[in-house]
Amino acid sequence: MTRKLDGIFEDTLVMADDVFCPRGVEYGRSTYQARVEPGMNYLLQVTATTNLPRLSRWDLFSGDTVEEVKIYTPLARLRRPRLYIFGRSVGMLERKLPLLDGDSHGAHFLDREKMQLQLTLRGLPDGLLGSGSVVMQLLEVITSQVALFVDFDTFSERLFIQKVAATMGVHERCVFVADLQSGGQRWQSGTDGRRLELVTTILVTFEISEDPPALSADVLRDVPEDSGFVIFLFWGCLKHHLFVEFLLLFALFTMVE
Numbered sequence: 001m002t003r004k005l006d007g008i009f010e011d012t013l014v015m016a017d018d019v020f021c022p023r024g025v026e027y028g029r030s031t032y033q034a035r036v037e038p039g040m041n042y043l044l045q046v047t048a049t050t051n052l053p054r055l056s057r058w059d060l061f062s063g064d065t066v067e068e069v070k071i072y073t074p075l076a077r078l079r080r081p082r083l084y085i086f087g088r089s090v091g092m093l094e095r096k097l098p099l100l101d102g103d104s105h106g107a108h109f110l111d112r113e114k115m116q117l118q119l120t121l122r123g124l125p126d127g128l129l130g131s132g133s134v135v136m137q138l139l140e141v142i143t144s145q146v147a148l149f150v151d152f153d154t155f156s157e158r159l160f161i162q163k164v165a166a167t168m169g170v171h172e173r174c175v176f177v178a179d180l181q182s183g184g185q186r187w188q189s190g191t192d193g194r195r196l197e198l199v200t201t202i203l204v205t206f207e208i209s210e211d212p213p214a215l216s217a218d219v220l221r222d223v224p225e226d227s228g229f230v231i232f233l234f235w236g237c238l239k240h241h242l243f244v245e246f247l248l249l250f251a252l253f254t255m256v257e
Contacts, residue, residue: 001034002043004072010035036060038067038123045074052076052117055219058134062123070099071119079138080176080209081108081117086132087220091173106134112178131222139209147183151200155180164206171211179205 002009012032036042046052052075060069083090085106095109098118105122124132148155157177165172183201 001036002045003037004041004043036069038062038064038069041070041072043072052138054138055215056136058119058121058136059127059130059132060121060123061128061130063125063128064123065125066123068102068105068120068122071121073117073119075115075117075138078112078115078141078143078207080141080207081110082137082139083108084135084137084215084220086222087217105132133222135215135220137212137215139212141207141209143178143205143207145203145205147186147201147203149186149188149199149201152180152182152202155202155204160204160206164208168208170208174209174211176207176209177204178207179203181205 001012012034034042034044052073058071060067081094083093083106090106093104093106093108095103095107097109098111099107099109099120103120105120105124107120109118110116111118119134119136121134126132148160160177161172161175164175168175181203183203185198186201188196188199
């Protein structure tokens with residue numbers, strides 16, 4: 001865990017791991033802790049594996065709704081996050097621009113250029129009890145691009161998603177328009193192959209993600225009964241200012257498929 005303000009980093013230690021596997025933490029049920037200062041941005045890297053686990057649980061143990069931290073973590077390859085809070089999917093918290101201060105608990109942004117996920121964690125009234133966990137599921141993605149003989153004003157993202165979903169036989173939530181660019185002028189051909197006219201085009205880059213079965217109620221339970229979670233609260237002093245170091249505790253519990 002590295003604080004982005006000054007580069008200070010601290011290694012986390014595994015607290016509980018019921019599976020020993022040479023392939024790394026992705027294949028076991030493990031719990032890790034990290035100290036964070038409210039209001040700061042942190043880079044989290046899982047060094048035992050090149051990828052974040054497919055399924056993880058994130059907790060910020062703070063009961064103050066004003067306190068927040070932003071976590072930046074590399075994905076190694078493109079995968080789309082699907083988040084759950086209080087057992088419910090929170091697709092509305094997906095942002096199309098980098099996160100700003102003061103955003104909601106669970107707000108997230110997928111930076112496709114840096115292959116990095118940004119996540120906001122905020123204190124909640126029962127946060128010291130582990131309530132408000134963010135359950136994150138990472139979905140495999142394929143990316144494609146198509147040229148459309150329309151201009152930006154005519155293009156309908158909603159209609160495009162509906163048509164792609166119907167063609168591919170997937171749910172609309174699996175289709176995401178990642179980028180729109182001008183395709184310039186191109187010749188539009190008739191049914192006989194003859195060029196008819198020059199038409200403005202756009203290039204649409206879109207993604208289709210997998211759609212796995214719904215997570216079980218045990219996984220989505222707000223405060224798991226058998227979680228092994230431990231609450232830590234530390235007081236410290238930095239530059240003569242008193243602050244609270246809360247422990248960001250997240251459990252990696254993906255099992256071998």
